[in-house]
Amino acid sequence: MSKVVLKAINISKQYRLGQVGTGTISHDLNRWWHKARGKEDPYIQVGDTNDRSSKGSSEYVWSLKDINFEIKQGEILGIIGKNGAGKSTLLKILSQVTTATTGKVKIRGRIAALLEVGTGFHPELTGRENIFLNGAILGMTKPEITKKFDEIVDFSGVERYIDTPVKRYSSGMMVRLGFAVAAHLEPEILVIDEVLAVGDAEFQKKCLGKMKDVAGEGRTVLFVSHNIQAISNLCNTGLLLNKGQIELKGNVEDCIKKYMLMSRPENLKTIGLEDRLKRGSGSVIFEELKAVKNGNESWEFNYDEDINFKFKVTASADTKGLGFYLALRDPFSEEIISNFKMIITENMIAKGDSISFTASLPKKTLRPGQYGLYFTLSNSEFKIFHDVLDNNVNIPMLNINPVSMDVHENIGFVTMPFNLKIDP
């Protein structure tokens, strides 16, 4: 068994919200006074969990709370979580940019952090001078940099500009140079924030390749990214954070699955169809509506499950003919599919009459993701609208969960049949 190279024991980090001003000094004085008498920090007990969207009662929040984990040598740990889950705070603590409020981290070997590329680049200095400066900031010694200098320049691909001040560089060149220096760091533990989301496609590929090499050399890497693809490619273990706490630590695929499940809307409330906007004539309205999975209401389906919507519509006036239309939208409310159009009846519907029907979408058609829904009731010519419902107003989004890790089954919007035949 390989040895543990990093151990986080009970780390928590508290932040104070709001502005620093005269208000904070009373807290500081109070804290100092408690400390002077040998008492505990009076504000350490308070604090809400870090939920960005809900209004908290305390001025203090715990960005991280009781984080415990171990990393073994050679482990490539992917840290994932939603915005505000505490990923960056954790990285900041591990890279010594700030300290935890409580708890400690123990480390074996040299640790280097890469939270940004090209840290400390001075615009007036040349590429050559900045390689040395940046390398030294990241913890390399001058002989180390000199030894690797040619490799770094070669990797960056900006050889021609190496004696030009970096303020004349394009932003892409700056990033290339920055990453090239960082890629040639040789610490035992490397902490990397989402720095790969820069540069052109060719360079990104190069960076990912380089990171794989680093991992192959038996060094330990901690990698934070929103890029699930990169995480699953690179990492062998995962750490899923949620609201400042560890949700799961273990196999990277398990973490990604759980993370994807977490991205669903937090509560699927029963739909309040009562107080909706009146966006049609109102002579026939949706009275009941639910998405059904195995007989129960659910707005979440697996990729390989049939999707059913059950409707009950009621006429509030005598009406002739009824048409139903369903559209699926992408997250920007642009229609993806709009061919679900059906005439329910051409006959008269009397006031007070109800009709129930089910609309079905075949399985393995919609790709994993979130879809907005749009339902309308109209006359049989689809000219006069009686009722309109959509995800912007009062119905939940439709969620499709992936069932495999196969990229070619998880990206895009729809699956279409297709044929290929070899020409004679």
Added chain:
Amino acid sequence: MTSKKIEDDNESWDLVLEPSTNWYSLGLSQILRFKDLLFLFVRRDFVSIYKQTILGPIWFFIQPVITALTYVVIFGLLADIPTDGVAPLLFYMCGITLWNYFSDTLSKTADTFTSNASIFGKVYFPRMIVPLSVVLSNLVKFAIQFALFIAVWIYYLITDNSVHPTKALLLVPVLILLMGFLGLGFGIIITSMTTKYRDLKFLVTFGVQLLMYASPIVFPLSLVSEKYPQYKLLLLANPITSIVEAFKYAFLGVGEFNWLYLGYSFVFTLMLFFIGLVVFNKVEKSFMDTV
């Protein structure tokens, strides 16, 4: 969901990150490990200042000369402040050269945290490297201005017999070191105290200016002892006074040289630097949260 607790152990680790560690350590071993960075910072400061200028480092000369000439006109000719019988230009240059080292060091180290927040927020290296690099790069600048002063001094030494260098010249390196550490000590205390509350920052800009008039730069200490003897002690409470006086005594043979006063300045500098170190170490760990 809470993760399972991991027990603390007594094994040996290379690095332990904790909210609090010894508050007095300078972290010399860390600084030594990053010594290349220290020199690269010095180089950067020096090289970048005069990039895209035509005169380049000549500006280092122009600045003290013009200042000294201005003082000659204003304090020497107009205000008629005596200079202990030394040629005014030499007298002022002597004071200005040493004073500039102190004030440049102080005002530049005083915003260590705020002006380097973008680097400090992204990567760790011993924070002390930055103020130390300021002391060194200002020392380079001082050396250039000092060379200019020496040239002027030699000229007066040959042509004017009012200049009498003394044995105290041997002390000059110590005096320079004291000035540097005084500036550093004040600077790191101020920067540590301004990460959260910026109030002190306003004091620095004009405080340094005022401090110059509370030091015998444009007037000799003898003038005060002569006209206002009751304020002499007050002036001597300023640790810079005895250093500047000793500096002038060494080169020009005028001014008061007193081991007791100098000893006071020495102890003051040491204490100040030590206090600065303690405050700086305390702040550097988590200043990113409040800066």
